[in-house]
Amino acid sequence: MTRYIIRRGLQSLLLMWVATIIGFTVYQLAPGGPLQFLDSDPKKTQADVERLQRLYGLDRSVPVQYMAWAFGEDWLPATPVWRSGRCLSDPDACVHGIIRLDFGRSFHYQGQSVIGLIVERMPATFLLAFSSLFLSVVIGIPLGIISALYRGRWPDNAIRIVTVLLNTVPEWWIGLLLLIILGGYFGLVPLGGMQTIGDGSFWDRLHHLVLPATVSAIGGWIGFSRILRFEMLDVLSQDYVRTAHAKGLAPKTVIIRHVLRNALMPFVTGLGGIFLLVLSGSVLFEIVFAWPGMGRLTIDAINSRDYPLMMALFVISSFLGILGLLMVDILYSVVDPRVSYETKVG
């Protein structure tokens, strides 16, 4: 098992490296270059452009820029070919590279460190993501069990109809609608934000969290209840379930001890996908609910064409996704003794 975890860890490192390449390539593809936002400024001069290029290290060749961005430029040879002008005049201002969690400086937020801006927003995103993950498990598991046990009868059909209806509109639209009705007209929930300004109490935060977490959990609980229904039906038709019934165990015991235990195993792998879904969806939900997290920062970065911030947000969210999947796989290998690690990789 240790070998499996090590192999899976190395694979994740490789994926993270690929994510940095994708992020950097996107940055290079930008028409007009990263400093395109200057085009709309009538007062810019050629000297300004050159100064900014030197400041952000854009005066060097593309591979060197990647090396500096990913691995840091303080160890590169001290010549203008390798180091940016900022680095030559002030060695402390050098970028340390993604490898040391330094993503450079933001364009829009006037030279603030990008990683600082992101770390500031991370708790909000995590709070929303994990509470909706929690809610999707809490809602999804019972629904999956009910629809498997009552297969083809009205509870199953009702759950199915609700699922299809929820699938036919964007989830963030449901959020918007509920926000208008519950928040705007009945005043039951706040109209967005993470807390009332000046009031940071637990109940106030919870009050702000309820609607965003519930709505962004919709995709999750639909996914979970589907996986669980499928797995339960699969397990219910196994021989050992019939044996358990035949030897006179109470139906409740059979369901809880034999069926549910085995059906929940593959369910753990679903966690990774749903985590990714929630992370991805955070952009939309954070805009709808004015939630001050990474997704909102992404939209701000995009609207101000802040390329270093955009790249960093993409790379960090990818890292989070890759690490999430890695943790789920490790958890799975610990929980399920039947996984054969040697054949699973590949």
Added chain:
Amino acid sequence: MAERVLTLSQPQIKRNEPVPVAVQSYWGMVRRRLVRDKITMFALGLLIFMVVISLASPWIGTHLLGFDPTSTDLLSRNQPPTWATDAWPLFQSFTQSCQNNAHCDWAQWGHILQRAAAGIGQCFTNGAPCHWMGTDDAGRDVLTRGVYGGRISLRIGVWVAGVSMTLGVLMGLLSGYYATTFIDDIINAIIMTLGSIPLLFLLIILSRIFQPGPEGLAILIGAFGWMGLSRLIRGQIFSVREREYVIAARAIGTPSWRIMVRHVLPNVASIIIVSAVFNIAGAIIAEAGLSYLGVGIGPPLASWGNMMQGSLGNFTDAPWLVITPGIFIFLATLSIYLLGDGLRDALDPTL
């Protein structure tokens, strides 16, 4: 020789006439099943209706609704529906009562409904065009834009399905046929990479950088939506490749591309069709999300997503900006989902 099928009309057949022989082809069976399925037929009708009103939107806009989707009118910005002009202030005071003293003044609803009904009657009787669903933040008619929006949103849906199906089939066939070679490894690596990064972030950044038109946006969305189908097809090929008819075809020297196209592909046709249909619905929702965030289709073009973007600041004062495009999305994707569900059942020969 095709098999004879006993039918109820058989006793009426005269001796010297040839006995009618029903050849039940696969697609004939599918068609018959679909026609019998009422929900699927309803879905098909709804979908055809949505497509027709989208295609006929210029005519509907000028003749039925009386508005142009792009003509702005800064004097009537964020106006409630014309028929609700009188009812809207009452509704607002009702919501005020809910907010302030926590118990709503439900008695007002009688007046609200009365005035709304009177407004609707007026809209029908006097000849002037009505804003049936209000106006947006530039004074454009919301319903007209919704009808026009179908042109963009449905087109993107179809394009995305085309792009992702092509990619999915191609990649699935390649990786299934060249399994355990480096081609399969490369495709698996791509799928794994795309499967472990939050694609919405990448889509947002790419569509902001390139600012594509409808087709470009569809290619972008489609380029990240083929992985599921590719995996499905790869798995199917694994189960098909050891069947007798494939081995027989190989034994008589059929080239491998021909085995792929003639023997393997028809076996996965139903999967491709069903996932294409679901893909259209997913693409409509994805486009709505991107356009809502302001990185997809930009105004003055109308799409169901960017119509909601105008509501960002004032959604409680102008809920029609949110509700109208949502209803259009709901009708379109509901019909597509139900159609896909029906197709899945009809295409499955084991049922």
